[in-house]
Amino acid sequence: MSNIRYTKEHEWIRVDGNEATIGITDFAQNQLGDIVFVELPEVGRRVEKGKEAGVVESVKAASEVYAPVSGEVTAVNTGLADDPARVNADAMGEGWFYKIKLADTKELGELMDDAAYQAFTAAQDKH
């Protein structure tokens, strides 16, 4: 079973023990189009599940990025400052946003797994 979970706001979180890496999904980057600026939380900041943790700006619009779960920020992807297009090229890999130390692993249970997220985006695409 995959260790990646998803939110309805199109963030992904990859869990590794007590730590997790967070970004926006490939579906999200495709919807946003060319990404030109990413505002990330500071290392050490405590982010709250469902609350704003950053901003991603495409040519078209600015969108808030929400924390999938609560925790303390341990690292941010500084490479996005000079090359935000990495999010378009590799949203689930090189285009990661930040890492956290999980506050409560039980919060993960409320997120979608891979199959649920695929179904969720397929329904949105039909619009």
Added chain:
Amino acid sequence: MAEEQLARTPLYELHKSLGAKLTPFAGYDMPVQYPAGIIAEHLHTRAKASLFDVSHMGQVVLSGADIAAKFERLVPADIIGLRSGRVRYTMFTNDRGGIIDDLMVAKDGEALRLVVNASRKAEDLAHLRAALGDGAVTYLGDRALIALQGPAAATVLERLARGVEAMAFMSMAPCDIDGIACFVTRSGYTGEDGYEISVPAARAETLARRLLAEPDVAPAGLGARDTLRLEAGLCLYGNDIDEATTPVEADLAWTIQKRRREEGGFPGDALIQRELAQGASRRRAGIKPEGRQIARGHTPIVDAAGKEIGMVTSGGFSPSLEGAVAMGYVPAALAAPGAELRLSVRGAERPAQIAALPFVPHRYHTASR
């Protein structure tokens, strides 16, 4: 959200087949981008040539006795003095000197051919019919409008329509393109050389496909059109100009020729003439935010003390400069390039400077400008 019935241009099926992302714009289902993406479409326009569907815009013919003189009562530009085959940019003003719409006017013999904004079509037509009479106003609902923009536009179009390469900037000519009867103006909304082609709706897709078959031509959507016009410092109606902004405030005084400045005779003339003589208290200016942080329309402009002194009216990412650019209204005393100001973006104040417009030099087909 209630689904409104969106209108489609004659190129709707073409957009779908090219894989466009469609978005509602001024009541039309319009391509915002194609698979290449806004940045690639933008850069292609600056490097080669792009095809834009601008059929949502309103094409209108005005005719009848003394139509130029009658039309002049609605706009501050010199239309009587405009020679046949020439095009001028102007605006409908209201009694307070505000802008009802901005538009292009071409003189075609004794008639006038207008292109107005899609979002203002209904207001403009009502305004024209009230002023000139129904009989003088013909709305061309059966024509598409295709813009071919970029440094390769002239070479490409010359292959299909001999003579267009020699056309002057802001001129208009009836023209057969690959056997299709069109009206062509050498004009655009990107800051590049290029053409706007009025084509019968039934032949629009054929013409568009013919142009897209040229190796230098790629399709571009409304997203790139917006970033291109912003770099070129050109106004978007509803953002940068509206019924509460005057041509002088909007830094469009250059569109008012000498005779009209002296004589007036257009709505809001007294106020506009006073602003021409004394200056307006606020001015549209270019704004360069530091770095990549984007300041979009409605971002407050604040002074060093945090007091709001103006508003961003258009702002976004400049693919050519790889940074944020914006335009907005500031007090006239602060409108000089280099002046420091601050932008309040999501609650945080960020440094910016007034910048000369355009951000990217115009490359129109003209000896001097």
